[in-house]
Amino acid sequence: MKETTQQKGLAAAIFAFVFWGLAPIYFKMLNHVDAFNIIAHRVVWGVLFLAVFLLVRERQSFFSTLKIPLKTFFGLLISGLLIVCNWLIFVWAVTHDQILATSLGYFINPLVNILLGTLFLKERLTKAQMIALTLAAAGTLYLGIYIGQPPWIALALAMSFGFYGLARKLLQVRPLVGLFWETMWLVPAALWYFSATMNTQLQTTTSTMILLFFSGLVTVLPLIGFNYAAKRLSLTYIGFLQYMAPSISFIIAVMFYGEAFTHGHQVAFAGIWTALFIISYHSFKERKRKKLTMV
Structure with a gap:
C-alpha cells in the first residue's frame, strides 16, 4: 500500500513539473495579448476553477475548510501580491521571447530559498550550501557582465517566488486554501481592469x-498535482524532481523557439547547475545518514 501511494505521488509530481515546464508553450499562444490582461483572466478564472475543485473535494466541509484566522487572511494579501508579480513577470517574459530567462530564474530559485532561510529563519548555511551559493552568484554575475546588465527577469522571478515561499511558510496555511484566498484578494483589481478595458x-x-x-x-491544475504529491513524497524527493520544469523550459526555449544561448548563458547555467548538484547531493547524503542513525 505504501509503495502504491508513493507511485501515485510520483506520478502526480511528474505531471505537475512537466506541466509547469510546458506552460510557456500555452502562454506563447497569447503573445498578442497584453500581460496584464492575461493575469487578470488568470486570477478570475483561477479562483473559479479552484473553488469548484475545493467544493467537489470538501463537499459539506467546503465553507469550514476555507475558514482561516483573520491575521492569516490579511497575510495572504502580501503573498498574493508576490505571486501575482511572479506571474506577471513570467507571462511578460514568455510573450516577449524570454523563456530562457524564466528557466534561469527557476533554476536560481532553490538557491534563493536557502539564502532567505538563512537571513529570515536563522537557518545555518552548511559548507556545501556556501559553495553552491558562491558558484551560482559567480555564474549570474558573469552573465550580467557579458550581456551588459543584470539578468533582471531571472532575478526578479527567483526573488519574487522565493519571498512568496517564505511568506507562505510563515503563514502556515493549507496550499490550495491559501492560494484561493490570496487570489481572491486580487479579484477586485482584476474586475476593475476588465471594466477599464471593456x-x-x-x-x-x-x-x-x-x-x-x-x-x-x-494555473490551478499543476498546483493540485503538486499538492497531492507533497503529501505522499519526501521534500527531498520533490526537490530533485522540481528541476524538471526549468529543464523542459530550457529545452523549449533553445531547441523550439531558437532563443540565443550565448557564452554568458553557458557559464551562468554551468555555475547554477553545478551548485544545484552540490545541494542535491549533499541533501541526499544527509538524509541517508539520518536514516542510518535512526535504524
Whole structure:
C-alpha cells in the first residue's frame, strides 16, 4: 500500500513539473495579448476553477475548510501580491521571447530559498550550501557582465517566488486554501481592469477568449498535482524532481523557439547547475545518514 501511494505521488509530481515546464508553450499562444490582461483572466478564472475543485473535494466541509484566522487572511494579501508579480513577470517574459530567462530564474530559485532561510529563519548555511551559493552568484554575475546588465527577469522571478515561499511558510496555511484566498484578494483589481478595458475585452476573438479562460486551469491544475504529491513524497524527493520544469523550459526555449544561448548563458547555467548538484547531493547524503542513525 505504501509503495502504491508513493507511485501515485510520483506520478502526480511528474505531471505537475512537466506541466509547469510546458506552460510557456500555452502562454506563447497569447503573445498578442497584453500581460496584464492575461493575469487578470488568470486570477478570475483561477479562483473559479479552484473553488469548484475545493467544493467537489470538501463537499459539506467546503465553507469550514476555507475558514482561516483573520491575521492569516490579511497575510495572504502580501503573498498574493508576490505571486501575482511572479506571474506577471513570467507571462511578460514568455510573450516577449524570454523563456530562457524564466528557466534561469527557476533554476536560481532553490538557491534563493536557502539564502532567505538563512537571513529570515536563522537557518545555518552548511559548507556545501556556501559553495553552491558562491558558484551560482559567480555564474549570474558573469552573465550580467557579458550581456551588459543584470539578468533582471531571472532575478526578479527567483526573488519574487522565493519571498512568496517564505511568506507562505510563515503563514502556515493549507496550499490550495491559501492560494484561493490570496487570489481572491486580487479579484477586485482584476474586475476593475476588465471594466477599464471593456472595449478591448469586447474585441477579443473567441479563440483568444477560450485560451484566456483556460489560463485559470493552467494555473490551478499543476498546483493540485503538486499538492497531492507533497503529501505522499519526501521534500527531498520533490526537490530533485522540481528541476524538471526549468529543464523542459530550457529545452523549449533553445531547441523550439531558437532563443540565443550565448557564452554568458553557458557559464551562468554551468555555475547554477553545478551548485544545484552540490545541494542535491549533499541533501541526499544527509538524509541517508539520518536514516542510518535512526535504524
